[in-house]
Amino acid sequence: MKILVTEQQIQDSINKVAEDIRAREAGKPLTVIAIMTGSIVFLADLMRKLDLPMRVGVVQTSSYKGGTTRGTLTINSDMMLDVEGRDVLLVDDIFDTGHTLEKVIEMIDELRPKSIKSAVLLLKRGRQEVTMRPDYVGFEIPDEFVVGYGLDYRDMYRNLPYLAALEESDLVDHA
Ligand code: 5GP
Ligand code: MG
Numbered sequence: 001m002k003i004l005v006t007e008q009q010i011q012d013s014i015n016k017v018a019e020d021i022r023a024r025e026a027g028k029p030l031t032v033i034a035i036m037t038g039s040i041v042f043l044a045d046l047m048r049k050l051d052l053p054m055r056v057g058v059v060q061t062s063s064y065k066g067g068t069t070r071g072t073l074t075i076n077s078d079m080m081l082d083v084e085g086r087d088v089l090l091v092d093d094i095f096d097t098g099h100t101l102e103k104v105i106e107m108i109d110e111l112r113p114k115s116i117k118s119a120v121l122l123l124k125r126g127r128q129e130v131t132m133r134p135d136y137v138g139f140e141i142p143d144e145f146v147v148g149y150g151l152d153y154r155d156m157y158r159n160l161p162y163l164a165a166l167e168e169s170d171l172v173d174h175a
Pocket of ligand 2: 035036037038039092093100
């Protein structure tokens with residue numbers, strides 16, 4: 001595994017994102033909705049750096065893949081908050097093809113929030129299949145499979161304090 005982004009670099013970047021959000025959302029009470037599970041560590045760090053009145057809820061997405069077709073994305077919103085008339089900030093770990101964030105925004109939009117913005121820790125360069133982009137991005141990274149700081153490979157490595165790129169030799173079974 002090779003370290004892609006160190007703990008210190010992550011914290012510096014989140015400080016900048018938080019400052020940017022604070023400046024642009026200036027004192028508005030936010031309804032923060034994080035997309036589980038990959039964003040769990042980013043959420044915990046980001047929310048503590050945002051000196052704003054906020055409520056925090058989560059949704060979980062999963063995609064069920066069949067054959068060669070892209071998986072249908074399902075969204076579990078049992079642990080979401082009411083968003084009608086609210087300024088919503090979506091938080092996700094990584095913007096890859098963009099389908100996940102686009103679908104979650106579509107779903108929330110139907111609930112008539114006042115505004116929707118999105119913050120992601122990572123954006124994978126050159127991978128996007130949608131036209132929308134997140135409002136706040138921590139880092140742009142090359143097209144590699146990353147783990148750590150909340151991101152998993154087969155549910156492992158989420159607890160690493162840094163971000164690492166998986167290499168061929170790391171693709172072993174932990175079952
Ligand atoms: P998208 O819908 O933008 O293609 O994918 C977003 C989701 O795919 C992310 O929320 C994340 O859960 C997962 N994902 C995409 N790229 C990576 C990666 O490099 N590592 C890990 N662990 N998850 C990824
Ligand atoms: Mg995810």
